[in-house]
Amino acid sequence: MHGAGNDYVYVDCTKTSIENAGAVAKFVSDRHFGIGSDGLILIKPSDKADFFMEMYNSDGSRAQMCGNGIRCVAKYVYDYRLTDKKELAIDTLAGIKYIQLNVDPATDRVVSVRVNMGSPILKASDIPVNISGKDIEGITKDTIRDAVVSETLTVAGRDYQVTCVSMGNPHCVVFMDDDFDMDNFRIEEIGPLFENHEVFPERTNTEFVKVIDKNNLLMRVWERGAGETLACGTGCCASLVAAVLNGFAEDEAVLHVLGGKLNISWNRKENTVYMEGPAVTVFDGDIDISGIK
Numbered sequence: 001m002h003g004a005g006n007d008y009v010y011v012d013c014t015k016t017s018i019e020n021a022g023a024v025a026k027f028v029s030d031r032h033f034g035i036g037s038d039g040l041i042l043i044k045p046s047d048k049a050d051f052f053m054e055m056y057n058s059d060g061s062r063a064q065m066c067g068n069g070i071r072c073v074a075k076y077v078y079d080y081r082l083t084d085k086k087e088l089a090i091d092t093l094a095g096i097k098y099i100q101l102n103v104d105p106a107t108d109r110v111v112s113v114r115v116n117m118g119s120p121i122l123k124a125s126d127i128p129v130n131i132s133g134k135d136i137e138g139i140t141k142d143t144i145r146d147a148v149v150s151e152t153l154t155v156a157g158r159d160y161q162v163t164c165v166s167m168g169n170p171h172c173v174v175f176m177d178d179d180f181d182m183d184n185f186r187i188e189e190i191g192p193l194f195e196n197h198e199v200f201p202e203r204t205n206t207e208f209v210k211v212i213d214k215n216n217l218l219m220r221v222w223e224r225g226a227g228e229t230l231a232c233g234t235g236c237c238a239s240l241v242a243a244v245l246n247g248f249a250e251d252e253a254v255l256h257v258l259g260g261k262l263n264i265s266w267n268r269k270e271n272t273v274y275m276e277g278p279a280v281t282v283f284d285g286d287i288d289i290s291g292i293k
């Protein structure tokens, strides 16, 4: 399944389990010798919510949250009748997320999925990032403490202004100049240097963003543990939050990514981020993983 081109292999683990999920993620993600994906997502039972989503990147590392993934999980459990609910609570390593399926009543097809992504985490030590931040007033009801907003980070000898946001997983957002060529940008050269920079003790996802206007942002992403992907849901949420913090965007914007578009809004009164976008099934089938160590 994919959400705006960010593709994962989804496995129903409500009645069965996978012990060596990291190794299986590496195997299924391989685009030549496996199935081909940005990672693996297990749909598990939960005693606190309707389901539990466990996600692995293509390098086998486990991440806390996946925005495109959670929309696909919601479509999966509805389409395969693991539930008939159109409003779902799905637990993750970043807490419970609340989801609404937009289903066409005539065809019973899922048209789009809206997710309450919770509050952005802005305190440097909670992201985590080892850059000193500032306190910021007037954006949300409470003072935002120790936020890394437009701070200088030197990568490969060049200074970048970075804004760091966690949506349960860490993101470093870099705004590019108006004349920056996003199409021919060699993200594979600079992405890994951000991902593994010493200021990010748990590595980071990095979003390179160009502001089209206050309601439209163009984004390319280098994902922790996966490299460049066609979209990143949590990355789009982090980018919108970062754009608002820098005065570049209004509270609601369309994020244009290589694989499509996501609608993101930050309700600053309740300090909650919402994401809406597509979820698509490509195919289903069986694969033998008994030999994977």
Ligand SMILES: N[C@@H](CCC[C@H](N)C(=O)O)C(=O)O
Residues within 6 Å of the ligand: 006, 057, 062, 063, 064, 065, 066, 067, 068, 069, 169, 170, 205, 223, 224, 225, 226, 229, 231, 232, 233, 234, 235
């Ligand atoms: N593509 C995902 C994020 C997946 C996890 C990320 N690479 C991490 O390690 O934090 C999304 O849609 O949010």
